[in-house]
Amino acid sequence: MSLVLTALLVSACGSGGSPGAGDETQQLRKKYVELRRAEEALTAEYPLAKESAPYLVVDIPNRSLELKARGRSLRRFGILEARILSGGDGPTSVWSMTDRRPLAEVERPKIAPGAGEQAVAEAAKNAVWGPFRMPADFDLVCEGGDVLQIRALPAETSHSAIIRWITSAQRRSADWFRRWRASGKEKPRYSIQLWLPENDSQLLFWSLPKKLSILILRGSRAESASIPADPHVLPQVIGR
Amino acid sequence: MSSIRFRSRRRLFDPDNLRAWVLPGLLGATALIVILVPLVFFMARSPEEPLPESAPEVAALDLKDLRKQVDLLEGKVQKLAERRNRVFPPGPAILVDTAANQIYMIQGSKVLVQDKCSTGSGLELTDTSGNRSWTFETPRGYFRVLGKVSDPVWIRPDWAFIEEGEAIPKDRASSEVPDVLGDYALAFGDGYFIHGTLYTRMLGSSVTHGCIRVDDESLKRIYQTAQHGTPIWIY
Numbered sequence: 498m499s500l501v502l503t504a505l506l507v508s509a510c511g512s513g514g515s516p517g518a519g520d521e522t523q524q525l526r527k528k529y530v531e532l533r534r535a536e537e538a539l540t541a542e543y544p545l546a547k548e549s550a551p552y553l554v555v556d557i558p559n560r561s562l563e564l565k566a567r568g569r570s571l572r573r574f575g576i577l578e579a580r581i582l583s584g585g586d587g588p589t590s591v592w593s594m595t596d597r598r599p600l601a602e603v604e605r606p607k608i609a610p611g612a613g614e615q616a617v618a619e620a621a622k623n624a625v626w627g628p629f630r631m632p633a634d635f636d637l638v639c640e641g642g643d644v645l646q647i648r649a650l651p652a653e654t655s656h657s658a659i660i661r662w663i664t665s666a667q668r669r670s671a672d673w674f675r676r677w678r679a680s681g682k683e684k685p686r687y688s689i690q691l692w693l694p695e696n697d698s699q700l701l702f703w704s705l706p707k708k709l710s711i712l713i714l715r716g717s718r719a720e721s722a723s724i725p726a727d728p729h730v731l732p733q734v735i736g737r
Numbered sequence: 738m739s740s741i742r743f744r745s746r747r748r749l750f751d752p753d754n755l756r757a758w759v760l761p762g763l764l765g766a767t768a769l770i771v772i773l774v775p776l777v778f779f780m781a782r783s784p785e786e787p788l789p790e791s792a793p794e795v796a797a798l799d800l801k802d803l804r805k806q807v808d809l810l811e812g813k814v815q816k817l818a819e820r821r822n823r824v825f826p827p828g829p830a831i832l833v834d835t836a837a838n839q840i841y842m843i844q845g846s847k848v849l850v851q852d853k854c855s856t857g858s859g860l861e862l863t864d865t866s867g868n869r870s871w872t873f874e875t876p877r878g879y880f881r882v883l884g885k886v887s888d889p890v891w892i893r894p895d896w897a898f899i900e901e902g903e904a905i906p907k908d909r910a911s912s913e914v915p916d917v918l919g920d921y922a923l924a925f926g927d928g929y930f931i932h933g934t935l936y937t938r939m940l941g942s943s944v945t946h947g948c949i950r951v952d953d954e955s956l957k958r959i960y961q962t963a964q965h966g967t968p969i970w971i972y
Contacts, residue, residue, distance in 0.1 A: 525803045529795050532810040539817035546824045549879045549968060564972060566879065567825040571832070571972045605861040605872065611902025617860060618936060618944045626859030626943055628836050666774060703836055704972040706878030725818035 534558070534588070535724045538714050541589040542568070545710050553594075553709055555645065555691065556724070558716040562691065564704055570726070572704055574697040577650055581715070582676070584643075584687030588716060592639035592687075594709040597702065599632030600675075631699040634668075637711065643687040645711060647701065648672055652694040689713065829962045831882075831931070831969040833949055835875055838941050840931075840951055842959050849962060852955035853941040855934065856971075864899045871896045873946040880925040880969040885960060889922035889932060890915045896946070919953055921960035925969050931959065 538556070545552040546568040554563045560576040606625045608617050633649035650668060651661040672690075693701065795806055829849065832841040835856040842850035857875035864870070893912040898905045906912060919933010934940070934950035949971075951959065 522800055522803060525800070525807050526795060529803070529807050529810060532807065532814050535814045536810065536817060539814065539821055543817070543821055543824075546821050551878060551970060551972065566970045566972075568821045569825055571834075571970065605859060608860050608862045608900065610862065610865050610899045613901055614897075617858065617900060618939055620858075620860070630859075700836055704877060706876075706972075708878075725814065 531723070534714075534716065537588050538724045541591065541712055541714070545591065545712055548710075551706060551709065553705075553711045554714070555689070555711060556714045557689075558714065559724070562693070562701070564701070572700065574693055574701060576691050576693060578690075578692040580690050582646070582688040582690050583684045588714065590687075590713045590715075592641075592643050592645065592711040592713060594637045594639050594645075594705075594711055596638040597635055597705060598638055599635040599702070601632060601634070603630055603632055628696070628700045628703040631702040633695045633698045633702075634672075635698075635702055637705075637709075639711065641687075642685045644685045644689075645713075646688065646690040647698050648690060648692050649695040649698040650692055652696050826968060828964075829967055831959065831963065831967060833875070833969065833971040835877070835943070835971060838943060840949065840955070840959070842962060844962075850955050850958050852952055854952075855936075855940055855945050855950040856943050857947045858944050862896055862900055864895075869895075871946075875945070875947050875949060875971060876927070876929065877971050880929075880971065882923050882963050882965055882967040882969065883926055884924035885963065885965070886922045886924070887920060887960075888915075889918040889930070891918050894928070919951075919956055921956050923960060923963055931969075932956070 542554065546565070549567065551564055551566045551571060554561075554565055555576075556562070557576070557579045560579065562574040562576055563570050564572040606620070608620070612620075635647050637645040637647065639645065648668070651664045653661075656664070795803055798806060825845075827845060829842055829844045832843065833839075833854065833856065834841075838854055838856055840850070840852055840854040841848055858873045860873050862871045862873070891914045892909065893914055895905050917935055918930070922930045922932040924930050929948055931949045931951060933953050933956050936944070936950070937952060940950065940952060
């Protein structure tokens with residue numbers, strides 16, 4: 498009996514020490530992977546942060562989207578879903594946006610000549626224009642034909658649960674149908690689809706400049722890592 | 738022929754007949770929903786995400802070496818984060834949030850000025866001939882202070898006359914309007930300015946022709962702190 502116990506004890510020690518040590522090894526390996534991801538992300542962001550132009554960071558594992566300038570966040574959004582539709586080139590890549598293409602054009606309100614500035618100001622004050630008028634579904638077309646598709650689902654607070662569910666199903670099936678119709682055509686080299694809450698996707702469209710660099714951080718949710726943020730907090734509207 | 742059609746139509750809306758097809762119809766529709774809705778979700782679902790591979794370079798390391806590697810990497814990440822954080826200019830900078838119609842002047846982590854402003858209305862004006870049109874939008878992106886003017890005089894552009902239904906004058910002097918842009922103006926390119934306003938009750942709304950209107954007191958502080966080249970981010 499004592500021989501068996503001794504043998505068990507020896508085998509436990511022989512296979513990497515105590516069970517606690519095994520856990521620590523696993524934790525350290527996980528931390529190592531996270532740190533490597535943070536290192537890759539920070540290294541890839543630095544050249545963009547050195548430039549004055551704002552840039553977008555799409556962090557797929559962490560499900561976040563940030564409009565940044567010089568390393569600081571101007572706006573931050575949560576991604577509800579992300580999927581890579583085509584291509585996949587390493588953990589990080591930088592795209593250059595050349596065009597924003599809404600799936601449905603938004604008509605601007607018009608002023609009649611002779612309306613007068615005060616009348617115009619009153620018309621504008623009556624909330625005819627704002628992020629809420631922006632398209633919720635749009636494509637960010639980048640150099641080389643890469644496409645970042647932004648699609649919207651109803652926001653959590655927008656409607657009752659059943660209406661949200663029906664709207665989500667309708668939007669998902671419309672998107673599936675669009676992709677099915679485009680399946681015969683030539684696919685973009687790289688194509689990523691992000692689903693955001695509707696008001697966030699509209700605010701994103703509203704905030705974007707004409708040209709933009711986009712840093713894509715790829716990976717699965719399991720690879721999420723906390724990438725150190727700039728401790729200086731800008732006065733900002735997070736989401737809306 | 739017509740009597741036969743009439744008869745068949747009557748049979749269709751016969752109460753007995755209604756009972757005969759309403760129930761199967763409802764059952765059929767329910768079955769369709771039960772089948773179609775999960776199918777739509779199945780088709781539109783996110784693909785299964787693969788689990789990450791553990792870093793092969795540390796797979797063979799023992800606990801002591803692994804700790805050392807993690808410490809090294811931690812230090813490296815810290816340095817990279819500090820390097821990235823140093824990139825933000827230490828001097829004053831102007832931020833304009835067009836969705837909230839808020840203007841900020843910051844320096845490092847300090848907020849020097851925070852106030853309501855007015856930005857572009859997004860409206861579109863087309864002249865009567867239909868040849869020219871203007872979109873009154875504040876541009877987004879990075880800009881710099883290109884010029885500082887005290888007691889600015891507004892030189893009315895053509896759209897200002899068209900908007901008012903007035904004839905566009907030939908001489909420049911007739912286009913000059915003093916005292917409407919406040920005490921100061923900061924130019925940031927393409928005819929856009931940060932300036933004061935007579936319409937203070939409109940501050941906080943998107944009502945301008947693209948310029949950024951600010952309250953007199955905040956404008957004075959921004960004007961006094963900003964220099965040529967002071968960065969402006971509009972988003």
